[in-house]
Amino acid sequence: MGRGVRINTKNKINADALLENIAVQAQATQRNDMIRADALLDMEFEPLEFVVDGVIATGLTLLVAAPKIGKSWMALDLAYQVASGGKAFGAIPVQSRPVLYLALEDGPRRLNARMRNLGCQKTENLYFITRTSDIDADIDDFMQLHAKQHPLVIVDTLQKYRETKPASRSDSAYERDYAIVGGLQRRILEAEGSLLILHHDRKAGSGDFVESVSGTNGIAGSADTIITINRPRVSADAVLSVTSRDASEGEYAVRFDDGRWVLEGGNLEAAAQAVVQARVHARNGDRANDILDFVTQHPNGVRPYEVSETLGDISPKDASKYLRRLTERGLIANTARGVYAPVA
Template sequence: MTTAPATAAPHPLDASFTAAWLSTQELPPVEYVVPGVIPEGLTLLVAAPKIGKSWMVFGIALAAAEGGNVFGAIPVDRRPVLYLALEDGPRRLQSRMRMLGVDHGPENLTLQPRLDTPAVAVIQAFLDRHGPEKPLIILDTLGKVRGTYTGNDAYGNDYTQMSALKELVDDVPGSSLVVVHHSSKAEKADFLDSVSGTQGLAGAADSVLVIKRDRGTGDAALHVTSRDADEGEYAVTMTDGQWQLDGDGLRDAAQRATQRRQTSGLGDVSQEVLQAVQDAPDGGMTPKTVAALIPTLTNDGASTYLSRHAEAGRIRKVGRGKYAPIPVFEPFEVFEPEDEE
């Protein structure tokens, strides 16, 4: 009887490499499902219940399967999509698809409203079938597959569950998994803290998107943080299930988000003063130039408003008696739609 040769144990540094070796490698660029917003890997999309998360991901799924525009402004590449719509049935999905203006659904989009086998097995099967095509998978929602945990290490449990999902797409370069999840009930200063559960969920994800929308209004903010995409806040709107950027691209939407945040709760004259500064040419505005634009204001009144806005951080003082806008976050140029020739 022969015995199998002993296998040498891996050395602790077998997975290491030098910076010199890395600098010579030709590595593929990051694949984006939605340029500037959703890169490859695991993305956690979070919002309060009934805010429109499912509408958003269904719109993304339809656009990605057809090679259309996401948010009405961001062109995306065509790819196979699996939408695990675990909170919806065929009737509701059909109704929503028609409300989104799609009469003939794309063949490239697979819809699955229930799981007869574990979610990990379903996702793996779709990746095995479409791996070279850089597929997108949407799991809506995490709560349908997460289960209940009563142990002591809730963080470790959450991190392990999310890491198991992340490993699926990490093993298939260019693939993406978007997991929809509910936010916590309490309002948080840091949008990442609004993710329901422990920080293990957000910590394991490559990207986190958080939708903030007041009920009764279509205006919302989409917060993005990622290991690969630029961090930003974008103004978006939802009308009859359609999510749109508030602007012609991410740069416009980032500026609109800043403007919305700055003008929230301000009176009409205060908003006019703020808008005058935001529209100011290079060099800023003085109380005199602001008062000339707003007939109801005196120079002293304009000076008071400008000082208050500067103290609140809505504008900045750039010289004696001069005020200018706060610089707005600028997304990478590559994330903006190209001008047509």
């Protein structure tokens, strides 16, 4: 008879009693909020609140871009649209809520001029502070004043806020960044509000847009959502990249038009497709792009001679070569013999 593992029933009972006692003691002293998995799974929560559906969720959001790219214009228009219950990025309906804009790098004159440029109307839901001796108190007061209304606070910029926090010699740069941004994040979540912080990006480029956030990883690591704006200075076209703990990740084509940021295509899906299309174009030559655009405009399909007749300076034979290459790359589909159509 082989040896078995004996289970001491008395010891098992004692262990269960000990675990139960630990849980009771922790709850009694409020040392932690330990909860069993089955109890957690039985809990029901309200749907996640979004300031801007699919883009800005409740919590702390970093809006990151190079200086003078237009992020303050974006933040100001978002503040007005959210306060007035308008449309973010000219396309996404938003629910009205109280908004406090801490414009720490601007004054009333500039804000007035920009609001007039954006066509803003009077609204009682939007407030501004340009000078203050205690930003934390301003945020707390605003959150308490508008409790249960899920208010939004905008801080322009993070650097101005950091300047109010004295550095400790014992803290590393990472620890200081994490404490500053993490403290703001906890303050906002406890108040059931949202905070949008404007921040500069790194001067050096990065393949990962999250890595473009200036400062240590303590800043990016504390944020619930990170939004970056990538816009060449000579172009009105830009890409808005979003990553979040709660919202879906995505990249969306936007356009900076006389101070207002507008979503290409009128919705997030079309704006995301526009980014994909732009990158496809960047890999093609001019002639291939001309043909790709022509095919895209004809959902029922085209033949090589139609491409030749429309473009005028390419033979049907050469048009056929381009169409086959685009098909091989998966950019268009060969739906019938000699017929090419957009990919469904």
